[in-house]
Amino acid sequence: MDTTDILFICGGAFVGLEKIIQRRLGRHTMGFGAIGEVQKNGHSRRDEILQHTEPEDLLDYGFIPEFVGRLPVMTALAELSESQLVSILTDTKNALTKQFAKLMEMEGVELEFTPGAVRELAAQALKKGTGARALRGLIEHLMLDVMYDAPDNGDVAQVKITQSVVLGESQPIVRRKPEVEAA
Numbered sequence: 411m412d413t414t415d416i417l418f419i420c421g422g423a424f425v426g427l428e429k430i431i432q433r434r435l436g437r438h439t440m441g442f443g444a445i446g447e448v449q450k451n452g453h454s455r456r457d458e459i460l461q462h463t464e465p466e467d468l469l470d471y472g473f474i475p476e477f478v479g480r481l482p483v484m485t486a487l488a489e490l491s492e493s494q495l496v497s498i499l500t501d502t503k504n505a506l507t508k509q510f511a512k513l514m515e516m517e518g519v520e521l522e523f524t525p526g527a528v529r530e531l532a533a534q535a536l537k538k539g540t541g542a543r544a545l546r547g548l549i550e551h552l553m554l555d556v557m558y559d560a561p562d563n564g565d566v567a568q569v570k571i572t573q574s575v576v577l578g579e580s581q582p583i584v585r586r587k588p589e590v591e592a593a
Contacts, residue, residue, distance in 0.1 A: 418480045421487070423540045428459045430470045435462060460486035490541050495532035498542050499523075499549075506549050517561040519569060526573030534576070548576075556582055565589075 463486060468478045490498075499507050500523075507523045514521040523531075531552075535544035552571065560566045570583040 413480065418477075420481060423543070424460075424471065425539055427463070427467060427471050428456050430467050431459050431462050431464075434464070434467060434470075435459075457486065457488050489539075490536075492529070492532045492536050495535050495542065495545060496528050499528050499531060499545060506545055510549060510553055513557070514560065514569065518564075519560045519566050521556075522568065522570045524570065524572045527571045527576045530573045530576040552576060560584075 463484050465478050465481070465484075468481070468484075469475060499505055507521075507528065511521040531545060531548050534548055535542070538544040552575070556569055560569060565586045566584055567587040568585040570585075572580070572583065574580040575582050
């Protein structure tokens with residue numbers, strides 16, 4: 411394949427890349443001033459260190475030389491904030507909460523995520539450190555039982571996911587369809 415006119419864009423969390431860069435730069439990876447320590451202004455030093463990414467860092471991280479050679483320009487992006495993760499869950503065109511609500515709607519079940527549940531999902535994704543990719547895994551794990559049980563029970567009208575459900579402290583709130591008496 412001729413890759414002359416193909417633009418390669420590679421993005422991701424690249425967990426651990428900052429340690430490789432620090433070793434190359436000769437900076438501390440443990441103790442005071444280490445990577446991941448939050449500075450007084452609230453920003454992570456990780457973002458600052460990733461600004462110094464070089465091709466050899468990507469090679470040490472595990473990328474093959476042929477691929478790194480296709481990445482002539484490198485830049486580091488700031489980590490997503492909790493509010494940005496909440497927006498990904500709710501506001502975007504293909505928001506994850508909307509996708510799961512649509513799947514449940516196809517089974518005749520209304521799905522609702524409370525604002526507290528969405529914030530808790532974003533907080534948990536932030537703790538994982540893998541950006542927006544963590545969101546899908548968290549929701550899939552959360553919805554596993556609901557996705558299997560609700561269609562089998564034809565009497566489920568609505569499922570509500572609250573913050574306590576996300577924390578694993580309670581079960582989803584299920585509202586059943588009113589029984590229709592035979593006339």
